[in-house]
Amino acid sequence: MAELKPEELTNIGEKAVKIATKKGAEEAEAFLSISSSISVGIERGQIVRSVKGMDRGLGVRALYKKAAGFSYTNILTDKTIQDAAVKAFHSAKASKPDKNWVSLPSPKKHSATKSTYDKRLPAIPPDELVETASVALNAAEGYDKRVFPVGGGVGTLLAARAIINSYGVEAYDKGTSIGCSIETIAREAGEVTPVCFEFNAERVYKIDPEWVGREAARQAIYSLKAKKIKSGNLPIIFTQPAFHALLYYTLINAVKADYVQRERSALKGKIGEKIASDLVTVHDNGLLEGGLQTWKFDGEGAPSQKTLLIEKGVLKHYLYDNYTAKKTGVESTGNAFRGDLAPYASTPVLEATNFTFSPRNKSPENLINEIDDGLIVYGVQGAHSSNPESGEFSVVATPAWKIEKGSVAYAVKGAMLAGTVFDVLKNISALGNNTRKIGHLVAPWIRVENVKIIGRR
Missing domain, CATH: 3.30.2290.10 (PmbA/TldD superfamily)
Incomplete structure (x- = not known):
C-alpha cells in the first residue's frame, strides 16, 4: 500500500x-x-x-x-x-x-x-x-x-x-x-x-x-450438547460482543442529541439524574489511545475529545455534532461520523466514537465464581429491533452458557433475554478488569442482576 x-x-x-x-x-x-x-x-x-x-x-x-x-x-x-x-x-x-x-x-x-x-x-x-x-x-x-x-x-x-x-x-x-x-x-x-x-x-x-x-x-x-433452561430472572455476565450489540441500538442512541431533540430518547431532560448503577462511569473518547474510532477530528472537522456521559450512574452530557450543538447553543463534542466505507459518499451523522465503560478490579474468573445460578452471554441476536426510545429489547442469547455454583456448566439454547437497557444499567453489580475494544464499545465484562430470561419450552 x-x-x-x-x-x-x-x-x-x-x-x-x-x-x-x-x-x-x-x-x-x-x-x-x-x-x-x-x-x-x-x-x-x-x-x-x-x-x-x-x-x-x-x-x-x-x-x-x-x-x-x-x-x-x-x-x-x-x-x-x-x-x-x-x-x-x-x-x-x-x-x-x-x-x-x-x-x-x-x-x-x-x-x-x-x-x-x-x-x-x-x-x-x-x-x-x-x-x-x-x-x-x-x-x-x-x-x-x-x-x-x-x-x-x-x-x-x-x-x-x-x-x-x-x-x-x-x-x-x-x-x-x-x-x-x-x-x-x-x-x-x-x-x-x-x-x-x-x-x-x-x-x-x-x-x-x-x-x-x-x-x-x-x-x-463448549456449545455442544446445549440444553434448554427454565424461564426466570437471573444474573448475567455480558461479554463485550453481546454488550456492544445490546447498547448500540439503545443507550448509544439515547445519548445522541439528535434523538433527544426529536424527543426519541428516554433520556431527554435527565441531565443530572441517576440512570445507572453507582459503578457505571462512561466516556465517549474520540482520542482514546489505539481506539478503533479514534481520529484527530470528526466528519465535519470539529476536534475529537473525551466527553463524560455518565459519572457514577448520573447522566452528565449528550453527544453533539455541529448541527445539534448549534441548535442547542453548546459546543460540538466531535461526534459527526462519515461512515467506515466510502466516508466521502454521505453527509455526516451523529455517532459515538469509543464508547468507554471505566473498568473495575474484578477478574473474569471472579465474576463467574460469585454467581450461584446465572448465565454468561457471548452474543445476542435481534438487537437491531430494540426500541431506541424506550430502551426495550428482546434478544436471543447465543452463544451462551449456564453458570452453576461458580462454574460454567453447559451451553444453553433458545434462551431469550428481555427488558430495558435502563434496567440493565441500574442493575449492574460488577465490572471486570478485562477491557476490550469492539466496534464503538470499549468495556470489560459486565455483570447484571435480575435479567429476565425466557426459556424455550
Whole structure:
C-alpha cells in the first residue's frame, strides 16, 4: 500500500470549496478520503483468496439560504471535482431551507492522537497475511478435531482523510488498522453447533491470531450438547460482543442529541439524574489511545475529545455534532461520523466514537465464581429491533452458557433475554478488569442482576 500525501487531499478540497462558493454557495465544505486495503479470506477451512482494494473520493456540501446540498464523486479529476461542487450548489438551491441551520464549523485546534498509525502495516505483503490467517486457522483446527472453521480472514487498511470548509477549517489525518477473524462450528454425532465468532482488531500491528483461532474453537466445542433452561430472572455476565450489540441500538442512541431533540430518547431532560448503577462511569473518547474510532477530528472537522456521559450512574452530557450543538447553543463534542466505507459518499451523522465503560478490579474468573445460578452471554441476536426510545429489547442469547455454583456448566439454547437497557444499567453489580475494544464499545465484562430470561419450552 502506498503512502498518502496530505497535500494531495487538501489541494483538491480547497479547489472544490472555491468552485462552490464562486457559483454562489454561502458556505461550502469538502470531505476527502483515500484508502487502500489488503485482505485474505478463509472459507470452509481453506485460505481462498487475497484481495487488494483502493478507494478515493470527494464529498461536497454547499449551503444556500439555510438549505443544504450534497454531491460526491469517486473519480478525482478536474472535471469531476468541478461537477461535484456545482451539483452540490444546485442541490442546495433546489432544497428546502432548514430554519435551525446556523453554520458550518469554524477552525479549532486539534489534539494529537496515539497508536492510530503504524508504518509497518502499509508495508505488509499478502504472503504475511496468508501466514497470519494460517496461524488462526491452525489454532482453531488444532484445538479439537470436532471443530470446523467456516469463515474468517485477515486484513489491513491504510486510510487518510481531509476536510476543508469556507470558514478556514483545514485538517488532515491518517490511520491504519489490522483485523483477524474466524468463524467456527463444532460437529459431533449428528449435532452441529451454531456459528461461533471471534476476532481481534487493532490500529497497530499487535494482533494475536492464535488466540482468535483457539477462542473461536473453544466456544464452538463448549456449545455442544446445549440444553434448554427454565424461564426466570437471573444474573448475567455480558461479554463485550453481546454488550456492544445490546447498547448500540439503545443507550448509544439515547445519548445522541439528535434523538433527544426529536424527543426519541428516554433520556431527554435527565441531565443530572441517576440512570445507572453507582459503578457505571462512561466516556465517549474520540482520542482514546489505539481506539478503533479514534481520529484527530470528526466528519465535519470539529476536534475529537473525551466527553463524560455518565459519572457514577448520573447522566452528565449528550453527544453533539455541529448541527445539534448549534441548535442547542453548546459546543460540538466531535461526534459527526462519515461512515467506515466510502466516508466521502454521505453527509455526516451523529455517532459515538469509543464508547468507554471505566473498568473495575474484578477478574473474569471472579465474576463467574460469585454467581450461584446465572448465565454468561457471548452474543445476542435481534438487537437491531430494540426500541431506541424506550430502551426495550428482546434478544436471543447465543452463544451462551449456564453458570452453576461458580462454574460454567453447559451451553444453553433458545434462551431469550428481555427488558430495558435502563434496567440493565441500574442493575449492574460488577465490572471486570478485562477491557476490550469492539466496534464503538470499549468495556470489560459486565455483570447484571435480575435479567429476565425466557426459556424455550
